[in-house]
Amino acid sequence: MKPCLTILLFFLTATCFAQYKITGIVYDADDKKPLPGVNVFLNNTTNGTQSNPEGTFSINNVKPGQYELIVSMVGYQTFHYVAKVNDDIKVPQISLKTKATSLSGVNVKPRPVSKRNISDFKDELIGRSDFAKQCEIINPNVIDINYNSADKILTASTSGFLIIENKALGYKVKYLVNDFIKDEKKLYVYYEGYVQFEPLEGNAAQQQIWRRNRMVAYNGSSRHFLRAVLANDIQGEGFKMYKLSINRDRPSDSLINAKLKQFWASGMANTNISVSKDSLNYWRAKQLLPNYFLSGELSVKAIIHPTDQRSLYAISYPEKFYIGYKINKRNMAIGSMPNFIGAAQTYSLGNGETVLTIKEPFAFFDINGVFINPSAIHMEGYWGRQRVAELLPTDFEPTESSL
Structure with a gap:
């Protein structure tokens, strides 16, 4: 019999402060010798290291949760390993394979892309927000873009880590884009890859600005919401959830x-x-006329379900549902949310308003408030507009004093 969610949440309070260690050794797959100087990090965190001359590595102070361990070195294929951290972990032997080199004397000319294609890629990856205006791509030469004019589909990837300086949040973001798709006909954007964060250096005044901006990015975000769910305090954190009913008059x-x-x-x-x-x-x-009406408040138990895996949770709901967040929750009690959303072909969703659709039977997230299979979720509105400019590392911890 499955334990109830409240029992799991109680268990969370006792484990969320624990920290563990991930160790391993990296070899060359061909000569079986240890590889020194290999970049090893936990995807979407600031937590990483390099292998020593004996090829061994140790990543310390890892919070419980599910992570992707990324092992990367120039000239080798990127290796990834799913680490479910509830204790110290020793990763099985890692063997890196060399990348295949292209045949000499063969020159393949890439299809020309327009400045608009490049601009679209940057806007969709980094965003169009005020924070996005403070982001700079350091090495645009690693971007590979293709545009299918017949289908109006823009695809892209990067040949190496794209380096983005986010001067709004105080991070150097290293993003290896494995897949990027923008379908103009279906109004669909999807991208995924591996991300490593490095804090920028700054004086005391800059650090204070970065702390404040990080809280702005965190408040009302999907991670904030999921952590509030796990703490069983979505209203206290400024959130409300509502069912959506189709407006039959439209x-x-x-x-x-x-x-x-x-x-x-x-x-x-x-x-x-x-x-x-x-x-x-x-x-x-x-x-x-509005597309939908808010027809009844949803409880956490209606959408969140325990799993048989420690520190892993599931979210499901058969219909679209609405999540509202009060931006100024410190000085404002939670009142009534709008009684309708959307008009014409797109929703009129403002800051703090999101509509979620779970496209698969379940979407999963861990105790850090991170979705494990983000492709299972369709976000419209506030969360759907957030991009790399608002992206925070998984190991970011909010502090009320930063507000």
């Missing part, structure tokens, strides 16, 4: 667009001008 987008096109054409043809004008106004009014 026709489908396809019907609205067809009617608008029909009566616009009639008006342009000067036939029944008054009727066409009235019909246009009618369907424009329909277009402005």
Whole structure:
């Protein structure tokens, strides 16, 4: 029989302060000799090291949770290992394979891409926020971009770690982009890869600004929400969840667009001008109706489920649901949320407003508030707009004094 969520949450309070160690040794797969100077880090954290002359490494002060251990060295294929940390871990022998080199004398010219393609990639990866304006890509030469004009799909990856200086949050972000897709027809963006954070050096004033900005990025984020869920205190942390019900008074987008096109054409043809004008106004009014209504508050138990794995949790819900966050929660009690969201073909979601769709039976997250399979989740609104400019390492700890 599964233990109830409240028991698991109680267990969390006793384990979240524990810290462990990950050790291992790295070899060359060909000559079986130890490899020194290999970059070893936990994906999406500031926690990393290099292997010593004997090829061994040790990453200390690791909090419980599930991590990807990344082992990377120039000239070798990147190695990754899923580490479920509930105790000290010794990683099985790591053998790095050399990268295949291209044939000499063969020159392949890449397809030319426009400045707009490059700009789209940067905007979707880093974002368009005020924090994004303070981010700088140091080595754009590692970006490989391709644009399919027929399908209107932009794809990209990086041949090495893309180095981004985030002067808003005070991090050097090293991002190996394995996959990037922007589908303009489906209005879909997805990217994934390996990330390592290094704190920037700064004086006391800069450090204070960075601490404040990091709290701005953290507050209301998915990680903040999931940690609030695990603490069983979403309202105390400024969140509320609501069910969404389709507005039956609003026709489908396809019907609205067809009617608008029909009566616009009639008006342009000067036939029944008054009727066409009235019909246009009618369907424009329909277009402005909200897509959904907030139809009832959701509890944590309705969406969060325990698993048979220690420190791993599941989130599921059969429909879209709404998460609202009060930005100024320190001086504002939680009041009523909007009673509807969205108009036309896109939602009108402001800061602190997110709509989630769980695309698979379950999405999983660990006790650090990090989604393990992010491709299982579709985010619209506030969380969907957050990009690398707002990205914080997994080992970031919020401090109220920074607000």
